[in-house]
Amino acid sequence: MAYQIQTYNQIAEAGLSLLKDPYEINTVQNPDGILLRSHSLHGQTIPSSVKAIARAGAGTNNIPLDNCSENGIVVFNTPGANANAVKELVLSCLIASARNLFEAIQWTGTLAGTTNVAGQVEANKKAFIGHEISGKKLGVIGLGNIGSIVANDALALDMDVMAYDPFVSVDVAWTISRNVQRVHQLEELLSSCDYITIHVPLSEKTTGFIDTKAFRAMKKGIQFINFARGELVDEPSLIEALENGTVGKYITDFPNDQLFGLENVVAIPHLGASTSESEENCAIMAARQLKMFLETGNIRNSVNLPNVSLPLTSPGRLTIMHKNIPNMVGQFSTLLAEREFNIADMLNRSRGDWAYTLIDIDNKLSEDQAEDILSRLHNIEGVVKARHLPNGWS
Structure with a gap:
């Protein structure tokens, strides 16, 4: 039986x-399955046949996550696949901002059609004298896949680095240099740093995370870089901070009508992950995760379910997505025991309101037996989707 994949956007051939x-x-x-990049699925009917959606990128705000969970659809993203591309652009903008390159290049463009360009350049270049970043303090808000490597590489540029992230994962924590100064209060970072870059996921809790209170805690003339999400910054507060000089420069990868054309705002057309290498990395990771899930039921880098991995060595496997409520596993075991199906291995994990169970059985099920088991599983209150994978194939 073939697996059928719908793609949106241009997915790199390396992944396809x-x-x-x-x-x-x-x-x-x-x-x-669905494989996409930035195409929005909000307001679009997702076919009931869809078992998984893989986003070739980190953000999943273009996917209706709650609706997907309610319908038993696993949603994947590709954390870290575009991290190097974003890091390089963040550090490029950091240096460009310090050296006033944005303003200098824009001014040089005004010389088109004039004469004695070399003379004008020599006469006016003093207006663009900048600063070296060596010895300056960079604040990194968020130590995920991108923030952690920005922090480490900024150290290599001889910057002092301060970082704030109360939820940093153990895996990422091992990769962060001991010379990165971790702080437990955001205000300490805001008031101490010459440059700040934010790398925090967008959620209901983080929308407007940088607000009036945060701007008031910053040093006068701060250089603020946002390659995470525009909505993390409260725009009325930002505009006020730009007008009163608190923010000397705001560099964003998310320009909009409110910010476009404002003085001291550098608007970049969402280029953070726009490299051929990043697009290939994201496509490869997304395709691998989608393929692994469809063929084995194992989950890696889902945003609505936990990571679950169990070697598939038995004749058959049942995968069950269900509500995270008591006695679900007990009901599954009882159902199988009543039909004299022996459980060879089982793994159950939960994440918030949802849970996922893998059950390997010693029995090789006929098509009729599989249909019967799946029908009975779907009749258990709280089960949203169950699949049977004979030898790894549904």
Whole structure:
């Protein structure tokens, strides 16, 4: 049986090439999986056949996560695949901002059509004298895949680095240099740093995270860089901080009508992850995660379910997405025992309101037996989607 994949946007061939036979790309109306980048699925009917959606990128605000969970759809992203691309642009903008390159290049462009360009350059270059970043203090808000490597590489540029992230993961913590100064109060970072870059995921809790209170805590003339999400910054507060000189320069990858054309705002057209290497890395990771889930039921880098991995060695596997409520696993075990199906291995993990269970059985199920089991599983209150994978294939 072929797996059918619907794609949106232009997905790098390096990723699509992983989905060979028995995969079919963009040939049907009822796909098993969706592979996309920035295309928005909000307001769009997602076919009931869809089992998983893989986003070739980190942010998933273009995907209706609650709706997907309610319908048993696993949503993946690709954390870290574009981290190097974003890091390089952040550090480029940091240096460019310190040396007034944005203003200098813009001014040089005004010389088109004039004469004695070399003389004008020599006469006016003093207006663009900048600063060296060596010895300056950079504040990094958020130590995820991007923030952590920005912090480490800023140290290599001889900057003093201060970081704030109360929720840094253990895996990332091991990668952060001991010379990065961790602080437990955001205000300490805001009041101490010459430059600040933010790398925090967007959520209901972080929308408007940098507000009037945060700006008032910053040093006068701060250089603020935002390659995470525009909504993390409260725009009325930002505009006020620009007008009173608290923010000397705001560099954002998310220009909009309110910010466009404002003095001391450098608007970049969402180029953070726009490199050929990043697009390939994201496509490869997304395709691998989608392929692994469809073939084995294992989950890695889901945003609505926990990571779950169990080697598939038994004749058959049941995958069950369900509400995180008591006695679900007990009901699954009882159902299988009543039909004399032996459980060879089992793994159950939860994340918030949702849970996911893998059950490997010693029995090789016939098509009728599989349909019966799946029907009975779906009749258990709280189960949203169950699948049978004989030898790893549904």
